[in-house]
Structure formats: C-alpha cells, structure tokens
Amino acid sequence: MQFVRRSIQALVVLVLVAIPFLYLYNVERYARQNFSYSLAGKQISDTEWFQRQILDYIDGALAKTENPDKIISAISGSPWSINILGYNISDPLAAVTLTIAGGNFYWPFLLSILPLVILSALLGRVFCGWLCPFHFLAEISNKLRRLFTKFGLKPHDIHLKRKTKFIILGALAGFSFVAGVSIFPHIYPPAVISREVFNSIFYGTVGFGFFFIIFLLFTELTLSERWWCRYACPGGAIYALLGSVRILRMVRIEDRCTLCVECDDACPFGLLPMSDKTGMECDNCGLCKKVCPEAALEYRFMTYRGEKKLIAEHSSNRKKKTRQVRGA
Amino acid sequence: MANDANDRKAFLRGGYKVFLGAIANAAESGVADVADREKLLRPPGAIAEALFLQKCNLCGKCWEACEYGSIKQFSSKSSSAGTPVIIPEETPCYLCDPPVCSTVCDEGALVPIRVEDIKIGVAKFKKSTCLAAQGIDRSCDYCYDRCPLKDKAITFDKGPVVNEENCAGCGVCEYFCVSNPKSIKTFA
Structure with a gap:
C-alpha cells in the first residue's frame, strides 16, 4: 500500500x-x-x-x-490544471477561484473538476496524500523532523484550529471576488511548485514562489508539524469538505485495539484514529494501518452515518467497561 | 513616565510611517497594474484584458504548447505577475497555423482563433533611429523581409510603412530590427 x-x-x-x-x-x-x-x-x-x-x-x-x-x-499543464491526452483535469479550487473572480460560469472548465470531485467524495482527501507534490516534500521534511527528535533536538510544535483553513479559503475567495484576479495560483503549493520547476529548468531562474515553498518547508520543520496542510491550505479545505461524505473509511476494530497510541503518533494530519477522531480530514494514506501492531485498523466501506453509529457504539462500550472496572 | 510617552509617540510616528508606506506600496502596485494592463502583448486569441486576468490561472499549458518558446511569464509586482505574455524583443510570435496556444487553453482565457484573425497588437515605426530611413544603410530591410504578412501589413519605401489594419502585432519586425534602440516596436 x-x-x-x-x-x-x-x-x-x-x-x-x-x-x-x-x-x-x-x-x-x-x-x-x-x-x-x-x-x-x-x-x-x-x-x-x-x-x-x-x-x-x-x-x-x-x-x-x-x-x-x-x-x-500528451501531457501538459500542472497538477493544478493538467491536460492528459486531450482531457482536462483540474483542481476544484481552480474552478472555484475562476468562477468567483470572473463572476460567471464557464462550463467546459467546471466539468473538468468532476474526476477529482468524484474521487474525493468517494475516497476522502486522496489528492493531498497521493498526488500533491507539496505533500511529498512535506513528508520528507516530516521525516527529518522525526530524525531531529531522535537525536534529542526538540522543534517547536504549534497547534492551530483546524477551522483556520476554511477562514483562509473564505477570505482569499472574497479578495479574489473584489479584485477580479484569482489569488490562489500564487499561493497554492501544487500550482506554485510546478511553475517554479518549469522556470528553474527552462529559464534557469526562480521566482517568489520558490522562496515561499522554502519558507513553508522550513517552518514545517522547525515551528509546527505540517501546519500548512492541516490548518492553512485552501485546496485542502475544499477536499476536506468533499471528504466528509467519503465512502472508504479507516475504521478501528475495538476488540483488537490495545490503546497503544502508535496510530495517533503516525498520522501526518494529526488525526486521532485511536479515539475514532478522523473526521473529514482523513486522506486514506494507510500510515496508521501500517504502524498498528495489532492490525486493529481496517479499510471499510461505510457512510458518514454508519461511522457515527460505530463511534457511538465504541464510546458506549468504553463507558460500560469503565463501569465494570470501577465495580459499580 | 515621560520616557514612556516618548516611546509611544515614537512608536506611533513609526507606525504611521509604516501605514503610509503600505498605502504607497499598494498604490504603486495599483499603478503598475493599470500600466501593465495597457501595455502587455497577450498570446493569440486572448480575450479582453480584464476578463483575461479573471480567467487565467497560470496553469502553463499555453507556454508549454508554443513551439518557438515565444510565450513568457510576465514578471512584475502587479496582479498580472506570472500571466503569459509575448516579449517580441526576446522571441516574437511566428503566427503558426493553427495557433497552438489558443487551442490548448481549457480555462477560456485564450479562445481558438484563425491565423488570419490574430491581433496581438500593432507595430509602430520610429524614423529617427532607422538605418534605412536615415540613409546610413539603404539596403537594410529586415523588418520588411522577415514579416510573415509581407506586402499586406508592411510595405517598404525608404523605410518601413506599417498598415495598421492588417498588422497582426506578432513582433517579428521588432525582433529582427538591428538598430539600437529598436526603431520598430509592437504595442498592444
């Protein structure tokens, strides 16, 4: 996997x-x-x-x-809006920003977001974990960070609210609407990275975006683990919204779980699979499943309601157990 | 106490300056915006400038499609930074048939167009630096010779004469002009 x-x-x-x-x-x-x-x-x-x-x-x-x-x-564009064999596939954020900045609907382009929208609605934030080039770089920075901690260095770990990214999405969308120019391609890492790679290879120069990406990676290394993906990314906000209705979910099997917290430590998005707190952010990367020593985490096809029911069941079971232990 | 007040005053004065600076900065980029909007040469098939800025999302398909490497990314402080432009002095548009860049755009910023209908800008001639017109080198006719719309857009009579109606604004004349500064230039 x-x-x-x-x-x-x-x-x-x-x-x-x-x-x-x-x-x-x-x-x-x-x-x-x-x-x-x-x-x-x-x-x-x-x-x-x-x-x-x-x-x-x-x-x-x-x-x-x-x-x-x-x-x-055969292939042209960037992960933000790519054309493969004549078929255009775009990021939902691109369509949102274009529609907001332009104030009108351009159907050929809006249709091109369908593949990613359907994929996210079925599988969650898969774009982040599987396709986003920034996620790839951030994972390397993550590995370095964990190496640092192993050698006794302690980087800061600042936590923000997860809601922040929705606020950022709304604020920037409002700005795009007022200014009539889409701001997202200048700050959305998949778009920035591909443009900077192109510039550095073709012209031998780098622009503002290069330093922006370096800044992001550096702060992720020293200040806060994966803060961009977790708390700030506007594209991630849209994928999270779509992912809330996903069908494939990582589910904890309570009987096998020994509450060892390995999975909570492993999750790159800082989710808590052990406490059943995956919510809408899970990208089904499978890292928690990989580290679980008891194989207590499994992929299941389940709706939002199904998961809610299961979580309620888990919590009632836990309460029952606590009562037994206390002997009440 | 007095010291504190002084500090606050100084801070306020400094903050005031910073605030003014920010406004000046914004105004500057706004001015650059307006100036850019008038002077940029967009690739063939580009829609009106204000709409173009709304539609273009810098995906890069047009500059990847151009076989001559004519389409560059505009570098500037303003909101048009990173959008595709043609800079004739570096590489002009060679009017390929059909115009590839206009066909690859999925965002609708460039609309498919026939070669005959391309209108990027207009070439303007300046007599004072032209070698042929000043009699320094009567045989120089690069601009006329290399024009893809020879005899339609440009004729030659002791120096080039641009027919503004037929000129596509491709900038080939500007690219091949040998004088420095260029005596023929393309404007949007």
Missing part, C-alpha cells in the same frame, strides 16, 4: 520534471527543423550540460517512435 502511494507520488514528481524538458526539447527540435539558425534565441544556445544530456536522451528515445508530436503533447 505504502509502496503504491510512494510510487504514485514519485510519478507525479517525475512528470513535473519531465514536462519542462519535453517543452525545451520541442522548442529546440522545431528550431532545428524549420530554421537554419536558432530562432528561439537564448534558451537553446545556453543549454547547460545536464540539460544537454537529458535533451540528447529524449532525442534518442523519440527517434525510434513514429509520431513524436503526439508523445510530446
């Missing part, structure tokens, strides 16, 4: 890096075919050594295929 998740995350990062290289190659190839001299100017003559190596590799790989154009144009 974790292996599948890691490979999907790695694939996303690979695609992010591959897109600018394919683009660079496309520009160079076009200039080579149609002009006796380089028209696209600086970018081509100034390729670095490592760029040259990768471009030559792409050239070799595509020389064998019949229709290189098709392969190059």
Whole structure:
C-alpha cells in the first residue's frame, strides 16, 4: 500500500520534471527543423550540460517512435490544471477561484473538476496524500523532523484550529471576488511548485514562489508539524469538505485495539484514529494501518452515518467497561 | 513616565510611517497594474484584458504548447505577475497555423482563433533611429523581409510603412530590427 502511494507520488514528481524538458526539447527540435539558425534565441544556445544530456536522451528515445508530436503533447499543464491526452483535469479550487473572480460560469472548465470531485467524495482527501507534490516534500521534511527528535533536538510544535483553513479559503475567495484576479495560483503549493520547476529548468531562474515553498518547508520543520496542510491550505479545505461524505473509511476494530497510541503518533494530519477522531480530514494514506501492531485498523466501506453509529457504539462500550472496572 | 510617552509617540510616528508606506506600496502596485494592463502583448486569441486576468490561472499549458518558446511569464509586482505574455524583443510570435496556444487553453482565457484573425497588437515605426530611413544603410530591410504578412501589413519605401489594419502585432519586425534602440516596436 505504502509502496503504491510512494510510487504514485514519485510519478507525479517525475512528470513535473519531465514536462519542462519535453517543452525545451520541442522548442529546440522545431528550431532545428524549420530554421537554419536558432530562432528561439537564448534558451537553446545556453543549454547547460545536464540539460544537454537529458535533451540528447529524449532525442534518442523519440527517434525510434513514429509520431513524436503526439508523445510530446500528451501531457501538459500542472497538477493544478493538467491536460492528459486531450482531457482536462483540474483542481476544484481552480474552478472555484475562476468562477468567483470572473463572476460567471464557464462550463467546459467546471466539468473538468468532476474526476477529482468524484474521487474525493468517494475516497476522502486522496489528492493531498497521493498526488500533491507539496505533500511529498512535506513528508520528507516530516521525516527529518522525526530524525531531529531522535537525536534529542526538540522543534517547536504549534497547534492551530483546524477551522483556520476554511477562514483562509473564505477570505482569499472574497479578495479574489473584489479584485477580479484569482489569488490562489500564487499561493497554492501544487500550482506554485510546478511553475517554479518549469522556470528553474527552462529559464534557469526562480521566482517568489520558490522562496515561499522554502519558507513553508522550513517552518514545517522547525515551528509546527505540517501546519500548512492541516490548518492553512485552501485546496485542502475544499477536499476536506468533499471528504466528509467519503465512502472508504479507516475504521478501528475495538476488540483488537490495545490503546497503544502508535496510530495517533503516525498520522501526518494529526488525526486521532485511536479515539475514532478522523473526521473529514482523513486522506486514506494507510500510515496508521501500517504502524498498528495489532492490525486493529481496517479499510471499510461505510457512510458518514454508519461511522457515527460505530463511534457511538465504541464510546458506549468504553463507558460500560469503565463501569465494570470501577465495580459499580 | 515621560520616557514612556516618548516611546509611544515614537512608536506611533513609526507606525504611521509604516501605514503610509503600505498605502504607497499598494498604490504603486495599483499603478503598475493599470500600466501593465495597457501595455502587455497577450498570446493569440486572448480575450479582453480584464476578463483575461479573471480567467487565467497560470496553469502553463499555453507556454508549454508554443513551439518557438515565444510565450513568457510576465514578471512584475502587479496582479498580472506570472500571466503569459509575448516579449517580441526576446522571441516574437511566428503566427503558426493553427495557433497552438489558443487551442490548448481549457480555462477560456485564450479562445481558438484563425491565423488570419490574430491581433496581438500593432507595430509602430520610429524614423529617427532607422538605418534605412536615415540613409546610413539603404539596403537594410529586415523588418520588411522577415514579416510573415509581407506586402499586406508592411510595405517598404525608404523605410518601413506599417498598415495598421492588417498588422497582426506578432513582433517579428521588432525582433529582427538591428538598430539600437529598436526603431520598430509592437504595442498592444
């Protein structure tokens, strides 16, 4: 399970890096075919050594295929709004911000959010745990953080309210509406990261977004564990709302549970599976299931009501047990 | 006590300055906004500027699609930062058929368009620096020679003459102009 998740995350990062290289190659190839001299100017003559190596590799790989154009144009965009084989898939946040900033409905684009909306409504915040490139980086920073604690350093751990991200979403959406310009692509990490990767590979420069991401990772390392994903991310807020109706849920089996708190420690979102407090934030990453020594956590198909009933049952059982222990 | 009051006064004065600074900053970026909105050359098929800023979400499909690498990300303080622009001095638009960038946009900021209908901007000629017009080099006719709409958008009579109705504003003339500063420039 974790292996599948890691490979999907790695694939996303690979695609992010591959897109600018394919683009660079496309520009160079076009200039080579149609002009006796380089028209696209600086970018081509100034390729670095490592760029040259990768471009030559792409050239070799595509020389064998019949229709290189098709392969190059197969995938474009960013995780925020990607086009795969002519089908557009967008983040719900992109549609929300576009609709709010523009004040009108553009149906072709609104329809493109359906795949992710349906996926989130079925499986929870899966975009965060499985596809978001920032989550991938944050998990590395998380690992470092735990390494620090192992060696005796104690980073701060500041906690905010989970509601904060809904407030941020509302405030920024209000700003977008007033200003008539969408603000989210400038601060939403999946959008920022892909743009910065593109800039750094294609132009060799980085913008404000790069420092923003570095700032986020640094604060996650030193001040508060995963504060962006937990308390601030506007995209995560939308996915959390959608995830509240999810069908696949991580369920605790009370008989096997020994209340060892391993799962609560492992959860990257700071949820508490041991106390049945997963709520709407769970992204079904399966880390708690992995660390549980008693295999007391399992995936179950269950509605919101079903889970509520189960939790009520658990709590009444616990009360009964307490009463027995007290001998009352 | 007196010291405290002084401190507070100083603090208030400083805060006042910070507050003014913030307003000045906002005003500056607002001015930059207005200035940007008038001067930017958008890719072919772009809708009206105010609507364009509402629709574009910087996904990058247009600049990935362009085979010439003509579409750049605009770097600025204003709200149009990161949006796609064409900077003819670096790389002009070569008017490919069909215009790829306009077909790949899923957000509706760029609308599919025929090559004949492209209107990015208009080229404007300045006589004072032109080599041909000043008689420094009568044989220089790069702007006329390289124009993709030769004889329709531009004619040559001791220097280029731009026909503003037919000019697509692709900026090829500006790119190939050898004078410094450029004697032919594209404006939105």
